Amino acid sequence: MTDIAQEELEEQILKWAEDYARKNGWTLNPDDKQLQTVIRGLARNTIRFGEQYCPCRLRSGDAEEDKKIVCPCIYHRDEVENEGQCHCRLYFQKTDA
Numbered sequence: 001m002t003d004i005a006q007e008e009l010e011e012q013i014l015k016w017a018e019d020y021a022r023k024n025g026w027t028l029n030p031d032d033k034q035l036q037t038v039i040r041g042l043a044r045n046t047i048r049f050g051e052q053y054c055p056c057r058l059r060s061g062d063a064e065e066d067k068k069i070v071c072p073c074i075y076h077r078d079e080v081e082n083e084g085q086c087h088c089r090l091y092f093q094k095t096d097a
């Protein structure tokens, strides 16, 4: 996979994440550097493992078990609701500031 292909994939994932956040009434991490790090990790995992695995969680190696941590993982709604953000700091609750 070339750097260009990785960059294109990152753009696609960013658009997907923006769309997903908007649909849920959330925002993405306002810190662009942190956001790019997560997006890059998602793109790398997609290229390496064929699934958009969470870059902040450990894969068990069991494909069935690891479906839980394909982004958006099964934990993210609770995390955004209870902690204001998902574990990776990709999705954030909107603040009324």
Ligand code: SF4
Residues within 6 Å of the ligand: 038, 053, 054, 055, 056, 069, 070, 071, 072, 073, 074, 075, 076, 086, 087, 088, 089, 090, 091
């Ligand atoms: S913690 Fe966030 S970035 Fe990681 S898989 Fe869950 S929703 Fe995606």
